[in-house]
Amino acid sequence: VTRARAGSGVFAAAVVVLTRASAERLAVTAAIGVLAVAWTLLVAGLRRPVLVSGAVALLGGEYAVAIGGRGSQIDPLAPLVALLLYATFEATTAWTPDRPVRVEVGAAHHSVNVMLRVGVAAWMAALAVMAGVVLAPSGGTGMRVSGAAAACLAAVLLAALARRACRHQDAEAT
């Protein structure tokens, strides 16, 4: 648990460090960043995984504020920031149970294995989106329309997944 808490703090701090805020926004981003890291550590310390989403949202907001000051150049570290953000969430959520749990070695190995696999998949997904963003022609109505279509598609996909999850639960319950 101590390692998990330390991991949560390190991931959150790494997100803040990687934002590389511009000079005029440094004070704002630094304040939000410090608050986000403190929140994450507090959540890990209090063993309240429910509050971790607020910490991650704050970290994401800090990154949004930081990159808002950049020019049109795309941040090359965005996939890494995305992965660290996700890792912060999982480290704080999965390893801060509200009660102490005796974890046997076999179960711990399985958990680490799954986390590594999902982490690699998440990294690949972030890189793929990054490649799409870089390779796509910038500007233009076509780009906006395709972006909007992608957003709609994502929303539909989410709704479908949520529906499937609910159906699966109902089927298991019956």
Place this chain on the structure above:
Amino acid sequence: MSDTRTTRTIVFPWFIVAAIVAAFALHRPELAILAAPFVVGFVYATRARALPTVRVATELSSERVMEGTAVELRGHIDAVHDATSLEIEPVVAAGLHVTPPGPARLRVDAGATAHVGWTLTCRHWGVYAVGGLRVRVVEPLSGREPILYTSPRHRLKVLPGVSRLRTLIVPVRTHGFGGNDPAHRVGEGVEFAQVRPYQPGDRRRDVNWRVSSRRGSLWVSGRRPDESADIVVFIDDFLDLAGPNGSSLDAAVRLAGTLAESYLARRERVGVIGFGGIVRWLEPAAGTMQHYRLLDALLETQSFLSYAQKSIARIPVRALPPGAFVVAISPLLDERARDALHDLARFDTVAIEVSAAQFATPQRDALGQVAYRLWNLERAARRRRLRNAGIPVVEWRSDEPVAPVIETLERWHRRAVVRHA
């Protein structure tokens, strides 16, 4: 089986939508990149999974223990399919202290059996449902955590802790045979009672030759037979005063258990009456079986709120036989219980007042101090009224040993008997 949704299935969609919307609003595609790992996480969390089939069995090292001792709860988990991450936790009633606390998470391969164990410390007497294990399939990064329950299979009886009493209050009236109390009447027995002139029908072996030779005529020795008495432990359970170290009813039940065990060891016939919101009784009897019946009856002692008037007239004669020796245990706070005690004065009765003062904290201001003193005076007056009615009564604090109280009661009881005689 039931499912608990984790925060992933609730929070991740909001993260994803918020990131995409922010990316369009701020014209920053990096924010859309932030959503990508969460999409992967959401897909993984909501994917369909086959639940592992497990068989769970539990066993208790003992189903009847004394208060303050510990029992082992062992669980055996057989996995039909691979169960990569099971979180297992005993479902025990409040009042049992589980060591180590919290669940155990383990992996059970198909065909294998895993064993887990906990120590349950029984700090308070009572009947507890125990033995059910709550098994959760806790897949890492999952969005749902199915719970497989096993039903409680064991009832753990925690018997009230009893202490040894060297001195007991000797009942006045005895009857029957097979006890340890010398009877007041003269008959066939061991203990010497008197010498009297020989009468036709007396046995030759009863002739006291030493006295007969001195007096010049035949005299015989009279002896007291060993008899048993009916002991009824009367528990007032109208009220239960809670304190940091247990309640008044806890103390009363422990004291009742101590008295019952001690009297049964003297081969007396012991019964119990629970007099409160619900009136319950167990007829006096002797023997080992009665010991267990008494403990079971004591385990059911509870305080039920009731405004109904109660009277000992409702108690059947077999539960409160004429000539019974009654040991009443009461905080003497409820008027109905006090009335019942006054009614019990026609029996050979002694009373132990479970001190209510130990559960009361006087206020620090002057008015509170005066009220506290008045209340204590009122309690003393109640005890005096009972003594005037012929019932010796002694106050007992449950955090103090009971033996001195019993010795004091024995002295008072003996005096009362002599005075009555």
